[in-house]
Amino acid sequence: MIDKKSILIINQSAPYGSSKARESLDVALTCSIFEMPVSLLFIGDGLYQLINNQSPDALSMKKHEAMLSALPMYDIENIYITEEDLESIGLTENDLAIPVTLIQRDAIASLIQQNDSVLTF
Amino acid sequence: MLNGLSSGDAVLLIEDAVYSALEAHQSIFKALSPDDIQLSALEADIQARGLEDKLSPRFSSVNDQGFVKLSCEHDKIVSWY
Amino acid sequence: MKFSLIVHASPFSAQTSSTAYRYAKCLLEEGHQIFRIFYYGDGVLVANQQIAPPQDETNLLSSWQSLAKTHNLDLVVCIAAAVKRGVLDDNEAQRYDKENANLALGFELSGLGQLAEAIAVSDRVITFGN
Numbered sequence: 001m002i003d004k005k006s007i008l009i010i011n012q013s014a015p016y017g018s019s020k021a022r023e024s025l026d027v028a029l030t031c032s033i034f035e036m037p038v039s040l041l042f043i044g045d046g047l048y049q050l051i052n053n054q055s056p057d058a059l060s061m062k063k064h065e066a067m068l069s070a071l072p073m074y075d076i077e078n079i080y081i082t083e084e085d086l087e088s089i090g091l092t093e094n095d096l097a098i099p100v101t102l103i104q105r106d107a108i109a110s111l112i113q114q115n116d117s118v119l120t121f
Numbered sequence: 122m123l124n125g126l127s128s129g130d131a132v133l134l135i136e137d138a139v140y141s142a143l144e145a146h147q148s149i150f151k152a153l154s155p156d157d158i159q160l161s162a163l164e165a166d167i168q169a170r171g172l173e174d175k176l177s178p179r180f181s182s183v184n185d186q187g188f189v190k191l192s193c194e195h196d197k198i199v200s201w202y
Numbered sequence: 203m204k205f206s207l208i209v210h211a212s213p214f215s216a217q218t219s220s221t222a223y224r225y226a227k228c229l230l231e232e233g234h235q236i237f238r239i240f241y242y243g244d245g246v247l248v249a250n251q252q253i254a255p256p257q258d259e260t261n262l263l264s265s266w267q268s269l270a271k272t273h274n275l276d277l278v279v280c281i282a283a284a285v286k287r288g289v290l291d292d293n294e295a296q297r298y299d300k301e302n303a304n305l306a307l308g309f310e311l312s313g314l315g316q317l318a319e320a321i322a323v324s325d326r327v328i329t330f331g332n
Contacts, residue, residue, distance in 0.1 A: 030314035185228040202332035
C-alpha cells in the first residue's frame with residue numbers, strides 16, 4: 001500500500017507559454033488523491049502562475065487560475081512563495097489569485113528538507 | 122537553485138550545466154563553503170564539451186557510477202533544469 | 203536501493219532522455235533496483251514504435267527496450283500525455299477510432315497514479331527534464 005510520503009513540488013515555469021504548469025498541477029492533484037501530503041513552492045517564473053485576473057479565452061486554453069482555486073478542494077493548502085521573488089516582479093499579495101504563505105528565500109532549503117520527495121516543473 | 126541547499130548537500134552539474142564549472146563562472150558558487158557543499162560535474166558531459174582541463178578546482182569530476190553513488194548518499198534528489 | 207525515474211524530456215530535442223537511459227543502466231549495473239520508469243510530458247515520445255532515427259544516431263527506443271527486457275523493467279507512459287501526442291495502445295486506438303496502435307513493445311500506458319505510487323514506494327526518485 002501507499003505510504004504517506006510528503007511531496008514538495010517546485011514550480012519554476014510560467015503558465016500558458018508551456019505545458020509545465022498544467023503538468024505540475026496534475027501531478028499535485030493526483031498525489032493528493034493518493035493521500036500524500038503535497039506542498040507547492042512557486043519560484044522564479046513559476047510565480048506568474050499565481051497572478052489574478054487571468055483571461056485566456058482568446059488563447060483557447062484552460063484558465064490556470066481556475067485550476068489553482070481547486071487546490072483547497074484537494075486539501076492542498078501549503079502553498080509557498082518567497083517575499084524576495086514577489087518583490088522582484090513588483091507585485092504584492094493583492095495581485096495573487098489564491099492565498100499563499102510568504103517565506104524568506106533562505107527558508108527554501110528547510111522546505112526541501114521537511115519533505116520526503118521533491119519534484120521540479 | 123542554490124537557495125535550496127543545506128549544509129551536507131552535494132551539487133552535481135550535468136549536461137549543459139557543466140559549463141558553469143568553468144573558472145569564469147565561479148561567482149555563482151562563491152556563497153557556498155567548500156566544507157558544507159560538495160561540487161562536482163559529470164565526467165561524460167565534461168569530456169563531450171571539451172572542458173576536461175578547463176574546470177575550476179572547486180569541482181571534481183564524477184563518472185556515471187559516481188552519479189549513482191551520490192544519489193544513494195543523499196536522501197533526496199532535486200533536479201533543477 | 204529502490205529507485206524510480208521520471209523522464210520529462212523529449213528524446214529528440216534534448217540530451218536528457220539519453221542521460222536518463224545512461225543513469226538507469228548504471229543503476230542496474232551497480233546492483234540497484236528500478237521500481238518504475240515513468241514517462242511524462244514530451245518524455246512519452248520515446249515510446250512510439252514508429253521512431254526511425256538515422257543510422258548514425260542512437261536509437262533510444264531500442265536501448266530502453268533492451269534494457270527493460272534484460273532487467274524486466276516497468277516502463278510506464280502517462281496515458282493522458284501519450285494519447286494527446288498520438289502514442290496509442292490497442293485500447294486507446296480503438297477508443298479514439300484510430301487505425302493503428304503505435305505504443306512500442308515493453309511500454310504500457312497508465313495514469314498518474316502510477317507516478318504517485320512510484321514516489322510512495324521508492325527510496326529515491328530522480329527526475330530527468332523538468
